[in-house]
Amino acid sequence: MNINQILNQAEQAHQSGQLEQASTLYQSIVNQQTSIDALYGLATVKMQQQDFASALPLFERALAIEPSALDISFNYILCLKHVNLIDKATELLARVIQSIPSNSDFIAPYAQLAFSLNAYKHTIAIIERNTQETPQLAILLVQSHMALGDWTNAITRLNQLKKQFPNNYEVLNNLAICYGKTLNFSLAIPLFEQLIMLKPDNDNYIRMADLYLLAQQKENAEFALNKVSSDMANNIQVLILRCKLARLNHNKEQALAFASRILEISSNASIAWQVVGEFGDDKQQSLLVEQLSSLIDTSNETSFESRQNLYTLGKAYEKRQQFKNAFQAFIKANESQRKELIDAQKQYSPSVVQQEYEQLKAFKYVEKSQLETTNNVFIVGMPRSGTTLVNRLLSQNPGAISVNESNGISATFEQLLQHMPQAEVGNYLKANANELVENYQKFIGIDNNIVIDKMPHNFRFVGAILATFPAAKIIQMRRAPQDLALSIYCQQFNDYHSYACDLPSIAHAVAEANKLMDYWKKVFPKQVYDLDYQNLVEAPTEQAKLLFDFLNLPWQQEYLNFYKQAVPSFTFSEVQVRKPINRSKIGFSTNYSLQLKPFTEAYNKLST
Structure with missing residues (x-):
């Protein structure tokens, strides 16, 4: 042959x-x-x-x-x-993308291969070469945007698909997830309810309960959990949700009981150890330290659960005033996340932040918000600067409703300010103010006399807010730099806050935020109020009266009893805001003066 x-x-x-x-x-x-x-x-x-x-x-x-x-x-x-050999595979993939013909016979397998490599940007680049997009490729494109945290593009694409396939389960499911991730509960909840109509199974009821908890609809969360079949009573997801519900209701005994059941199933479950750390007695605290202390020396895990347990361990050491051990736990957790961010090329970039803030200051804003009445209050500042405390205080006004940390403002302005030519922004905001405000109101799903939004990083959009909202006031929270840095460093943040796991990066983020807030205060002195956390804590009545006067709202002394109400707050400050205002954390960073030296040195250079 x-x-x-x-x-x-x-x-x-x-x-x-x-x-x-x-x-x-x-x-x-x-x-x-x-x-x-x-x-x-x-x-x-x-x-x-x-x-x-x-x-x-x-x-x-x-x-x-x-x-x-x-x-x-x-x-x-x-x-x-x-x-x-993922890096080598991804490198070769990048080289061949431009050679892939623009038809689905080649596009589909290459796009699926890129997605399986977690090369989501390459997946998008491959699919966008296709001249005739199939529904399968459209879903894959959406999932790539979702994997990158690009919720805006994902939502835009999904809404286009929803018009074509109004009852497609996968489309509705992904759109509901996107709205949930952006905390757009007014749109996420109806979609999840539609999903349950299409598929009323345990998995969807569990997801629905989780969403209701995030949306602060506790009774609905309880209802959804009760719809889960009885043979799932010891399912760890169900137990975790019931534990969260008890925790948010401030039912210590019930939360600890659920935590105990969770730990019997999974000894590393972070939510359970958090509950033990917050509510446990001395014996339970000792058990926590005994069980988790080995994480400092032996754990090489980089998971969310492992890091969260290290933070919980650090706080347990703090209660014992073992500050050296506490900081070792914080370092281990932060180094783990920092390595993960570097590997994913998501680490904090000082130059990118500076460029963004300079651009925000360069826009020519035409102030619209000059009315004496207050319809919208935006509490802004760095995370852990006191936004939750002020939110709870202002929420005591019977005419006010808080949307907590809504992404409505970033959804309204972020893409617009990033892509519109600088010279056009001012006039566009002025001409389209009513439409932009309506978009925000649709996002939060609340029509109320006074709406309070405490998303901290809205400090970036103060100019845009005051150029569009006719009766808005801004409260900019300030806090002693070392106390603020410590409070950020000893908590786990998502990847968006990429500065939070590195002390010099925290210094840069804080310094740049302060400079931008200084600018807003100078440009909009009548609509922007600077509130120092320490001043509020040390003289709550005096400072609260001044704040309410600024907002043209009546003040009542009983508002300082806000902590007696078991209202859930979905931030790291959840436990603190259920106590009377106290100064226990003022100057607490002095216990870590040596450990915070990298922050202090970097911050002092940046501030001068």
């Missing part, structure tokens, strides 16, 4: 699943001459047989002969993925 006949036999054996015979025939050709088809066929067979050590060099030989062959590149990337 000649080479072509042997190759035909090899390919027939390969297609019929006779891998050993195919391998022998391909190998006989490779032994006689350099054949690109035989090399590729043999490499593919070896990969199918999971003989990756033999497959990889064969793919490399084939690509050396025909480097632009997309079928060879695809299987080579797939083989690299199998042996966990």
Whole structure:
């Protein structure tokens, strides 16, 4: 037989699943001459047989002969993925993207391969080459935006799909998730209720209960949990949600009981240890330290759960005034997250932040918010600066409703300010003010006389807010830098707050935030109020009266009893705001003066 006949036999054996015979025939050709088809066929067979050590060099030989062959590149990337050489696979994928034809026969498999490598930006780039997008590719594109945390583009795409497929479960499910992630509960909840109509199973009732908890609808959360079948009573997800509900209701005994049941199932469950740390007696606190202390020396885990347990351990050490041990736990947790951010190329970038803030200051805002009445109050500042305390205080006014930390403002302004030419922004905000305010109101789903929004990082959008909202006031929270830095460093934040796991980065973030807030105060002195957390804590009646006067709201002394109400607050300050205002955390950072030295030195340089 000649080479072509042997190759035909090899390919027939390969297609019929006779891998050993195919391998022998391909190998006989490779032994006689350099054949690109035989090399590729043999490499593919070896990969199918999971003989990756033999497959990889064969793919490399084939690509050396025909480097632009997309079928060879695809299987080579797939083989690299199998042996966990993800970086090399992603690098090759990036090189071939521009060569992929714009039809779904090539686009679909390459896009799915890119997604499986967690190369979400590459997935988007591949799908956007396609001239005729299929529903499957549209969903994959959405999931890539979601994986990148690009909720705006994901929501835009999903709403387009929803018009085409109004009852498609996958479309509705992803859209509900996106609205939930952006805390847009007024839109997320109806979608989840629609999902339950389509599929009323335990999984959806559990997810619904979780969403209701986030939306502060405790009775609805209880109702959804009661819909879960009784044989799921000891399911860890159900127990965690019941524990959260008890915790938010400030039912200590019930929360501890659920925590105990959770720990019987999973000894590392972070929510359970948090509850023990917050509500447990001395014996339970000792057990916490005993069980979690090994994490400092032995744990190499980088999971959210592991880090959260380290923070909980650190706070337990603080209660014992073992500050050196406490900070070791905080360091371990933060170093873990910092490494994760660096590996994902999501680490904090001082230059990007400075550029963004300078651009925000460069826009020509035309102030619209000049009315004496107050309809919208925005409490802004760095996280852990006292926004939750002021939110609870202002919420005592019977005409006020808080949306807590809503993403409504960023959803309204962020993309607009990033992409619109600088010279057009001022006039656009002025001309479209009513529409922009309506968009925000639709997002929060509340129509009330006074709406309080305490999303801290809205300090970026003060200019845009005051250029569009006719009766808005801004409260900018300030806090002693070292106390603020410690409070940030000893909590786990999501990746958006990439500065929070590194002391010099915290210094930069705080310094730049203060500079931007100084600018807003200077430009809008009548609409912006600076409130120092320490001043409020040390003279609550005096400072609260001044604040309420600024907002043109009546003051009553009983408002300082806000802590007696078991109203949930979905921030790290949840427990603190259920106590009377006290100065226990004022100057608390002095216990860590040595450990905070990297922050202090960096902050002092940046501030001067």
